[in-house]
Amino acid sequence: MALALAALLGGFYLRSSSLPTPSAAQTPPSETASAAREAAPAPAHAPGIAPASEEKPSAPARIPLQPAGYRPIGKPLPPPKARYLIFIIDDAGYSLKQLDAFLSLPFPLTIAVLPGLPNSEAAARAVRAAGKELMLHQPMQAIGGQDPGPGAILLGMGRAEVERVVEANLRTVPGAIGMNNHMGSAATTDLGIMEAVAEVAKRRGIYYLDSLTTSGTAVAAAVRREGIRHWERDVFLDNTPDRASMIRAVEDGKKQAAKDRPAVMIGHVWSAELAQTLTDLYPQLVAEGFSLSTISRFMVQEATEDDESLGD
Numbered sequence: 001m002a003l004a005l006a007a008l009l010g011g012f013y014l015r016s017s018s019l020p021t022p023s024a025a026q027t028p029p030s031e032t033a034s035a036a037r038e039a040a041p042a043p044a045h046a047p048g049i050a051p052a053s054e055e056k057p058s059a060p061a062r063i064p065l066q067p068a069g070y071r072p073i074g075k076p077l078p079p080p081k082a083r084y085l086i087f088i089i090d091d092a093g094y095s096l097k098q099l100d101a102f103l104s105l106p107f108p109l110t111i112a113v114l115p116g117l118p119n120s121e122a123a124a125r126a127v128r129a130a131g132k133e134l135m136l137h138q139p140m141q142a143i144g145g146q147d148p149g150p151g152a153i154l155l156g157m158g159r160a161e162v163e164r165v166v167e168a169n170l171r172t173v174p175g176a177i178g179m180n181n182h183m184g185s186a187a188t189t190d191l192g193i194m195e196a197v198a199e200v201a202k203r204r205g206i207y208y209l210d211s212l213t214t215s216g217t218a219v220a221a222a223v224r225r226e227g228i229r230h231w232e233r234d235v236f237l238d239n240t241p242d243r244a245s246m247i248r249a250v251e252d253g254k255k256q257a258a259k260d261r262p263a264v265m266i267g268h269v270w271s272a273e274l275a276q277t278l279t280d281l282y283p284q285l286v287a288e289g290f291s292l293s294t295i296s297r298f299m300v301q302e303a304t305e306d307d308e309s310l311g312d
Contacts, residue, residue, distance in 0.1 A: 081259045081260070081305075082289060082290065082291040083254075083257040083258070083259060083262075083263075083289065083290050083291070084257060084262030084263070084290070084291050084292070084293045084298055085253060085254070085257055085262060085263050085265065085285065085290050085291070085292050085293070086110070086262045086263065086264045086265065086292075086293055086294060086295060086298065087107075087109055087110070087237075087265050087267065087278065087292065088109075088110040088111075088112060088135070088180070088209070088233075088264065088265070088266045088267070089102050089109065089110070089111050089112065089266075089267050089268065089269050089274075090112045090137055090180070090182065090211075090266055090267070090268050090269065091112070091114060091137065091182070091268045091269050091270060092111050092112065092113045092114065092123045092127070092137070092269045093113045093114040093115070093117040093119050093120040093123045093137075094114070094117060094119065094269075094270075095119065095269070096119055096122060096123060096126065098269045098270060099111070099123055099126060099127075099269055101275035101276070102132075102269060102274075102275050103126060103127065103130035103132060104130075104275075105275060105278060105279060105282075106279070106282060107282055107292040108132070108133070108292055108293050108294045108297060109132045109133065109292075109294070110132065110133040110134070110135055110178070110294050110295065111123070111127040111132050111133070111134060111135070111269075112135040112136070112137035112180055112182075113127065113134065113135070113136065113137055113173045113176070114137045114139065114149060114150075114151075114182060115136060115137075115138070115139070115150065115151040115168075115169035115170075115172040115173055116149070116150030116151040116169065116172055117149070117150065120172045120173055121172055121173070121174065124172075124173045124174055124175055124176070125174075125175075127175075128175050133177065133178070133294040133295070133296060133297075134173065134175050134176045134177060134178075135173075135176055135177070135178040135179055135180055135209070136166075136169055136170055136173045136176040136178070136179040136180075137179075137180060137181075137182045138151070138153065138166060138169060138179050138180065138181055138182060138184075138197070139151055139152035139153070139181075139182045139183060139184075140152060140153045140154075140181045140182065140183055140184030140186070140187035140188060140193075141153065141154045141155050141183070141184065141186045141187045142183040142184065142185045142186055142213070143185040143186045143214065144185070146183060148182055148183045148184075149182070151165060151168065151169040151172070152165075153165055153166070153184075153187050153193060153197070154187065155186055155187060155190060155193070157193065159192060159193075159195070159196040159199075160196075162193055162196035162197060163196050163199060163200050166179075166196075166197060166200040167200060170200075170204065176206065177206050177207070177296055178206050178207045178208070178209060178295055178296065179197075179201060179206055179207070179208050179209070180208070180209035180210070180211045180233075180266075181210065181211045181213065182211075183213060184211065184213050184214075185213045185214035186214075188210065188213065188214065188217040188218065188219055189214065189216060189217055189218055190218060191218040191221060191222055193218075194217070194218045194219050194221075194222035194223075195222040195225060195226060197222070198219075198222045198223045198225070198226040198228060198230075199226055201223075201226075201228060202226050202227070202228045207228075207229065207230070207231060207295055207296070207299070208223060208228070208230045208231070209230070209231040209232070209233065209264065209295065210230060210231065210232045210233065211233050211266060212232055212233045219232075229299075231264060231295055232264065233264050233265075233266050234253060234256050234263045234264050234265060235249050235250075235252050235253040235256070235263065235264075235265040235266070236249065236265075236266055236267075237249045237250065237265050237266060237267035237268075237271070237274060238267045238268055238271040238274055241268075241271045241272070241273065241274070242273065243273045243277050246267075246271070246273065246274060246277050247277065247281070249265065250265065250277075250278075250281060250285075253265045254285075254288075254290065257290065262293060262298055264295070
């Protein structure tokens, strides 16, 4: 309403300042011009050059854009929400040297650490010491028969066994506040398995991210039954691990980032050029108005905004 009023009054000012004064409107133009010539003194300087002492005509008085006593009605409009990008780096735990490049990235980042590896606990400690977000990268059975590694969830496991495996894996990745699947194109389609995984997540107070290694997963149905929220991967950054392909993947993520939902992009610690590519892209992403975050930070931000809206 305030903007409309300002625009209306601004238009009035533009129109009114261009109108002639009452005396000029009542005098024929020819008579006004003749009288002005007769009243003007002869120039004492070269034609076309004003004397140094000549004063410039004063600007017309401005009409204020708001009337006296104007007060805006209601609270000012909030700034538009930022669009969020969330970067997650999978497969940590094998090599601490590979991990170092990602720990030094100058923005919020999530590292998903595989359980039961020689460097799993050391990687988890390094991630937390660097101020990055830590997830358990839970191995699960794949359709193609690939070995998912130690601590894997396999088809045919009962609910109690699945919960026991996940709890044991969380102990080897201390401080994890989320979990996503490593492989899992077979296991994530099993509703009973995913209900057991969701139960552990609920009990531990951690979130679950579906890496979407296959379509038609049972994750959404499982977490709905357990009454917890889950997230889904939007983009894989390094299916083709060259710089140009990774830049195109980030562009795809930017297009998918909505004002009420971030784009979640997953890369891998073994991608040789990924850390440097993200470092180079970071200033441009910020300049374009994107905010880089993690899932837990976004959830806190979202809850804060909800509380503020309820207080309005």
